[in-house]
Amino acid sequence: MKNYNQKRERCCEYIEALEEERRKINVFQRELPLCLELVTQAIEAYKKEISETTMENICGQSECSEQTTGECGPVLDLFIPIKHCSTSIEEENEEDDDDDEHESHETDIDFNDKSMKSEWLKYVQLWNQPDTVLSDKEGSQHEIGRVVEAIKRNDGAAFHQTPCSETSNEKNEEGKSPTTINGGDQKKEAEKDYGRRGQRKQRRCWSQELHRRFLNALKQLGGPHVATPKQIRELMKIDGLTNDEVKSHLQKYRLHTRRPSQTTPNNNNSQTQHFVVVGGIWVPQSNHSTANAATTGGTTTGIYGPIVSPLLSDWPSHSNIGRTITEEGSNKRIIRCSSPAMSSSTRIIKMKNAKIS
DNA sequence: TTGTTAATAT
């Protein structure tokens, strides 16, 4: 009776929300085929349920609906907490994107169901590490587990230029302690896995979100040249993240930072920038005067790109990570900097020292 | 601890 109406109404709500979701996802059809499929399936399931409920209502029977509910309800609850705010995954991203202050609540308030779920989702997004996340409630839902797994992989691959490790992710069930998410266990796992043969940790993909946090921390600390790995790690508040990882990422970031800007229009082909050796470094012939600036690693305006802008942009010079894919450079302008690893002041100093001593 | 470099893996 009223049960029926309620149920029906709820289903309609779900369906509506799902369809909206599907519209959004549709844009990323290519990148998130499974996600799309999942949502579609869910919609179907709910439609089916509605019709079944109708039948029940007519016949006065109530029985088989339980199954369908059991099957697709959890999925929806997992992905679309309609009750609260009809968030989508992306919106969730936005949420902890700009505001940095509310990180405290993050650790405080969770432990009701919803927060647990969002935590879960966060981890799904932030890490490509497959294991240790699905804690419980998979008893009846292998299917969902698989789908989720697939989505995780897909998501990881979709948003990043590097395909992460897509293939090696499917050996994570058995009886392992399923509860933990943090780094300690990851390490242990890694040791277990690679202990015999090698000792390489599983490669970690720096997802957009992760990188955003990284940038955030960087911003707060005053830029890539003053921030230290430890500080960054602490600000990022990702557990399992190690200093070394941050260090490595920071290193890469800095390299990007001091790379030549893409500004030089290569239209004139014979445009090989002429470099001149000044005091042991390569500088563009045009302006020797910037040599000093270049060595300081500070505000170089010479061959090295603008440095302090990265506060807002993802990667200093070029990046097809985040934004629209801006038609990759069809022409390579390789000549750039003569020595790729030629870097900061320390190097120069070292060179000098070496020569002196 | 941090910054670099180089070797190696993905």
Add this chain to the structure above:
DNA sequence: AATATTAACA
């Protein structure tokens, strides 16, 4: 080719 991990060194 780009990235990530690691070890070694200053």
